[in-house]
Amino acid sequence: MARYARVKGSIALITLTNPPVNALSAAVRRGIMESVSRALKDEQVKAVVFCGENEKFCGGADIKEFSGSMSGPPLVPLIHSIEAGEKPMVAAIEGVALGGGLELALGCHYRVANTKACLGLPEVTLGLLPAAGGTQRLPRLIGIPAALELITTGRHVSAQEALQLGIVDQVAQGSAVQAAMELALSVIGQPLNPRRLSLRAPVWAPDVDGVCDAALAQVKQRSRGAMAPVACVQAVRAAAMLPYSKGMERERQLMDTLFRSGQAQAMQYAFFAQRNAGKWSLPNGSQWNNTRARDVQRAGVIGLGTMGRGIAVSLVKAGISVVAIETDAKQLESGKKAVTAMLQRDAQRRGVSPPLHLLTFTLSFHQLRDVDLVIEAVFEDMNLKKRVFSDLCKVLRANSLICTNTSGLNVDELAAVTDRQPLVVGMHFFAPAHVMKLLEVVYGARSSPEAVATAMALGKRIEKVCVAVGNCSGFVGNRMLKLYLDQSVYMLEEGATPEQVDQALEEFGFAMGIFKVSDLSGLDVGWRVRKASGLIGPDVDPVKPSRWRLGRRYCPLPDMLCQQGRFGQKTGRGWYLYDSPGSKEAKSDPEIQTFLEDYRRKYGIIPRRITSQEVIERCAFALANEGFRILEDRIAASPEDIDVIYLFGYGWPRHRGGPMFYASQVGLSVVLEKLEHYHRIHPDVPSLEPSRLLRRLVAEGSPPIQQWKSHIKNLRSHL
Numbered sequence: 018m019a020r021y022a023r024v025k026g027s028i029a030l031i032t033l034t035n036p037p038v039n040a041l042s043a044a045v046r047r048g049i050m051e052s053v054s055r056a057l058k059d060e061q062v063k064a065v066v067f068c069g070e071n072e073k074f075c076g077g078a079d080i081k082e083f084s085g086s087m088s089g090p091p092l093v094p095l096i097h098s099i100e101a102g103e104k105p106m107v108a109a110i111e112g113v114a115l116g117g118g119l120e121l122a123l124g125c126h127y128r129v130a131n132t133k134a135c136l137g138l139p140e141v142t143l144g145l146l147p148a149a150g151g152t153q154r155l156p157r158l159i160g161i162p163a164a165l166e167l168i169t170t171g172r173h174v175s176a177q178e179a180l181q182l183g184i185v186d187q188v189a190q191g192s193a194v195q196a197a198m199e200l201a202l203s204v205i206g207q208p209l210n211p212r213r214l215s216l217r218a219p220v221w222a223p224d225v226d227g228v229c230d231a232a233l234a235q236v237k238q239r240s241r242g243a244m245a246p247v248a249c250v251q252a253v254r255a256a257a258m259l260p261y262s263k264g265m266e267r268e269r270q271l272m273d274t275l276f277r278s279g280q281a282q283a284m285q286y287a288f289f290a291q292r293n294a295g296k297w298s299l300p301n302g303s304q305w306n307n308t309r310a311r312d313v314q315r316a317g318v319i320g321l322g323t324m325g326r327g328i329a330v331s332l333v334k335a336g337i338s339v340v341a342i343e344t345d346a347k348q349l350e351s352g353k354k355a356v357t358a359m360l361q362r363d364a365q366r367r368g369v370s371p372p373l374h375l376l377t378f379t380l381s382f383h384q385l386r387d388v389d390l391v392i393e394a395v396f397e398d399m400n401l402k403k404r405v406f407s408d409l410c411k412v413l414r415a416n417s418l419i420c421t422n423t424s425g426l427n428v429d430e431l432a433a434v435t436d437r438q439p440l441v442v443g444m445h446f447f448a449p450a451h452v453m454k455l456l457e458v459v460y461g462a463r464s465s466p467e468a469v470a471t472a473m474a475l476g477k478r479i480e481k482v483c484v485a486v487g488n489c490s491g492f493v494g495n496r497m498l499k500l501y502l503d504q505s506v507y508m509l510e511e512g513a514t515p516e517q518v519d520q521a522l523e524e525f526g527f528a529m530g531i532f533k534v535s536d537l538s539g540l541d542v543g544w545r546v547r548k549a550s551g552l553i554g555p556d557v558d559p560v561k562p563s564r565w566r567l568g569r570r571y572c573p574l575p576d577m578l579c580q581q582g583r584f585g586q587k588t589g590r591g592w593y594l595y596d597s598p599g600s601k602e603a604k605s606d607p608e609i610q611t612f613l614e615d616y617r618r619k620y621g622i623i624p625r626r627i628t629s630q631e632v633i634e635r636c637a638f639a640l641a642n643e644g645f646r647i648l649e650d651r652i653a654a655s656p657e658d659i660d661v662i663y664l665f666g667y668g669w670p671r672h673r674g675g676p677m678f679y680a681s682q683v684g685l686s687v688v689l690e691k692l693e694h695y696h697r698i699h700p701d702v703p704s705l706e707p708s709r710l711l712r713r714l715v716a717e718g719s720p721p722i723q724q725w726k727s728h729i730k731n732l733r734s735h736l
């Protein structure tokens with residue numbers, strides 16, 4: 018829909034009306050088409066201004082339409098008719114001009130934005146390219162290098178940056194619509210051809226080929242295996258080499274391929290999954306839209322290790338006062354220095370002053386008496402956390418929330434030592450907490466809906482992607498990760514090398530293979546957990562074989578590495594070799610090859626060749642299989658929640674949608690068949706046994722992922 022009005026006597030004001038973001042649905046496109054035609058016919062009208070309702074210009078094409086049959090006037094000729102119009106067309110950009118929204122504005126002869134506007138061509142993040150002329154008009158406006166950067170990253174720019182780049186002609190302090198109308202009146206009668214971007218010659222730049230080749234190499238490195246960034250470079254290259262009409266043909270060709278691709282489906286699924294995760298619900302029926310969150314003005318952070326520091330930084334950046342606590346003066350001082358430095362660096366980057374006044378560093382729990390909520394981020398040790406929780410109850414207001422940043426400990430057990438079980442929730446941040454987007458909000462059996470709502474709202478406020486999950490060992494992310502790690506080390510026993518496994522995962526799209534990630538996180542972390550849970554150490558029955566624990570296969574390789582002091586990057590040696598402790602470049606270590614050969618010899622394992630396909634199947638399907646169990650157990654409310662956790666917390670490639678989406682895309686019957694196959698070969702790995710939910714879904718005809726939830730209803734949980 019689009020509203021038409023004649024204002025100031027001679028201006029046609031066309032307002033896009035499709036809340037919440039005025040996406041270009043078929044109805045909106047039709048409305049624009051009719052309004053433009055009316056404006057061109059009306060002799061009183063001398064200029065046209067486009068704007069969006071509710072101070073939002075346009076969020077782009079309607080993404081929901083992409084999965085159906087596209088109908089209504091197509092965007093490309095519509096924008097062309099605006100550009101070709103014989104009256105000045107001015108875009109008044111407020112709020113957002115994204116994707117097709119910006120392409121519409123690029124079809125106008127002038128663009129005015131207000132100071133709060135943001136602009137961009139984020140199609141690449143949906144597995145697409147800006148196929149409404151964006152790849153041809155933007156380079157003609159701002160040049161090849163700048164257009165390549167914006168189109169291949171999908172980055173949003175502020176109005177000020179858009180002005181510097183030359184995307185907009187003017188930035189208005191107040192209303193962009195008023196400013197656009199004034200501009201429109203001032204340009205009536207001026208020639209329009211120089212303002213028509215499609216009429217400009219291909220963009221010349223020194224060494225265009227070199228620039229495009231460099232961009233291609235960069236996108237291939239940054240988003241391994243993703244098609245859209247590569248297609249974006251190809252389309253922009255066409256703008257440099259070809260006349261506009263030929264460039265448009267190329268843009269369309271590339272879009273046709275992307276549009277039909279599984280990658281585009283995966284990325285569009287991820288877009289909606291991320292938004293749906295915010296619409297949380299609890300098993301008792303409480304949910305995001307019927308539960309009020311409490312306002313959090315002051316928070317406490319207990320423990321200033323790596324996690325506590327990142328959490329404190331995130332809170333302060335969002336304008337929340339923080340009381341940061343340590344138990345020892347030296348640690349407090351080093352935490353204070355680190356947090357201050359992080360905030361200063363961030364402020365310098367953004368050209369603002371660091372909000373250091375919001376921070377109090379102290380050794381005294383008494384300073385917590387006024388806080389609304391505390392996030393405990395001490396060492397991952399149940400007894401220590403219990404002590405902290407009891408101490409907190411002595412000083413906190415009776416209605417303050419207590420949150421624990423545990424990566425997998427039992428939230429109910431912790432809540433049980435407090436005087437406020439309904440006010441206890443888990444907030445599982447990911448390291449580094451001020452950078453990583455994911456936050457698992459863990460509700461225990463007694464957590465109140467209000468406490469969950471408060472943690473979810475707080476997470477959103479500090480710009481995290483929050484997913485509400487139930488309480489079980491490892492919650493969602495780490496519970497699944499364990500099985501993925503297990504498969505990876507089993508494959509080392511069977512004949513693979515860390516390099517082979519990592520290469521297969523990186524080719525699949527992970528930024529880093531699992532062994533590089535383990536080296537980065539520190540191998541000692543898991544070692545400590547295994548010791549604490551009695552899997553290694555004096556409690557293990559010495560008569561039992563080393564490769565067997567709790568009635569199932571066990572791989573002692575990671576423990577053996579730790580015994581040698583190989584903790585990963587921090588010690589300069591782990592699954593890989595590093596030039597020095599702390600350095601990041603992983604190099605193959607011949608000692609690891611010998612170590613693996615000796616190990617296999619010792620246990621009589623005949624090594625075999627493990628293909629990349631096997632690596633992906635065993636890792637990805639083990640993850641998905643546990644995901645199905647998590648759904649059966651009601652630990653996650655939907656497959657989308659699981660996928661969001663893997664996309665934002667574990668580096669799962671976005672163009673693969675997430676482990677659950679990947680399983681649905683490969684085909685549930687294929688996944689079932691493969692799991693049965695691997696379980697037959699490895700009967701001592703019970704986690705490879707296909708889950709009940711997977712079997713049921715296959716038996717019921719492998720419904721699309723959006724329908725899985727309704728098939729879970731009648732399954733009884735294991736928990």
Ligand SMILES: CC(C)(COP(=O)(O)OP(=O)(O)OC[C@H]1O[C@@H](n2cnc3c(N)ncnc32)[C@H](O)[C@@H]1OP(=O)(O)O)[C@@H](O)C(=O)NCCC(=O)NCCSC(=O)/C=C/CCCCCCCCCCCCC(=O)O
Pocket residue numbers: 037038040076077078079080081092113115116117118139140143145146147148149272273276277289292293
């Ligand atoms: C920044 C935002 C706009 C706003 O953010 P925020 O305020 O935080 O709010 P959100 O929670 O994100 O969103 C609020 C709700 O709005 C929904 N939403 C947002 N954007 C869209 C959209 N573009 N379409 C539909 N719905 C949208 C969102 O889901 C929320 O809904 P709900 O409340 O949860 O229900 C932020 O939302 C944002 O970033 N949005 C996305 C912006 C974006 O990516 N835009 C680009 C879209 S793609 C595009 O524009 C493409 C243009 C080129 C089209 C060319 C078409 C040619 C097609 C030809 C192909 C033919 C091939 C045929 C092949 C064959 O023959 O088979």
